[in-house]
Amino acid sequence: EALCELFQRGGLLNILTLEPDRVRAVFQLLKCDLCFSNAKLFHVITLHPELLANENRFHLGIEVLRALRMSNREIQGASYRWPGILTVNFDMAHSVINCLCAPSVGFTTKSLRSIVRRAPWILVYDIERDIMPALSWLQDSFLMSYSSISIESVVRACPQVLGTCPKSMSGVIDFLRSDLLAEDEVIVSVIRQFPAILTSSAGD
Numbered sequence: 397e398a399l400c401e402l403f404q405r406g407g408l409l410n411i412l413t414l415e416p417d418r419v420r421a422v423f424q425l426l427k428c429d430l431c432f433s434n435a436k437l438f439h440v441i442t443l444h445p446e447l448l449a450n451e452n453r454f455h456l457g458i459e460v461l462r463a464l465r466m467s468n469r470e471i472q473g474a475s476y477r478w479p480g481i482l483t484v485n486f487d488m489a490h491s492v493i494n495c496l497c498a499p500s501v502g503f504t505t506k507s508l509r510s511i512v513r514r515a516p517w518i519l520v521y522d523i524e525r526d527i528m529p530a531l532s533w534l535q536d537s538f539l540m541s542y543s544s545i546s547i548e549s550v551v552r553a554c555p556q557v558l559g560t561c562p563k564s565m566s567g568v569i570d571f572l573r574s575d576l577l578a579e580d581e582v583i584v585s586v587i588r589q590f591p592a593i594l595t596s597s598a599g600d
Contacts, residue, residue, distance in 0.1 A: 481516040515555035533562035
């Protein structure tokens with residue numbers, strides 16, 4: 397059954413034409429180096445069969461996660477949630493880490509590691525298009541004038557904020573103010589308790 401799904405997702409011909417040594421290298425890395433069980437290994441490969449052809453990039457993806465001091469178990473958990481983390485662009489992912497750990501942003505390696513464990517896909521967000529505009533909006537918004545909320549607390553609770561456009565977040569604030577007549581203190585309380593509201597559409 398697992399093989400049938402693997403062939404459907406990856407394409408029977410594509411998989412059958414892979415070099416056996418390449419497939420063995422991927423299985424060796426996942427099973428021996430990262431201690432994947434057979435069930436988790438097949439889950440990851442079934443979701444992303446293209447990983448079988450990218451064993452050279454695995455080491456770079458794992459190196460990125462190791463830079464965050466993630467253990468084998470943490471890497472295993474992150475890749476189970478999103479197998480694509482194993483083949484992220486090395487330079488891009490490192491740039492995201494450096495950006496978020498910069499003094500002006502304030503994340504530590506430890507705090508960022510906890511976020512990547514839950515939302516590994518943030519390492520492929522585009523810095524110029526996604527992350528910096530979102531961070532700038534948060535920093536400049538009235539929210540940060542309240543000591544009960546911070547950029548780190550918002551991103552930690554809802555990592556998807558890093559990929560949300562400022563216009564959309566402004567629309568949510570405008571909706572809360574104009575349509576619900578919420579005072580700023582109430583808005584801060586709502587976002588502190590439910591920061592994911594910033595990623596929703598104002599009409600939802």
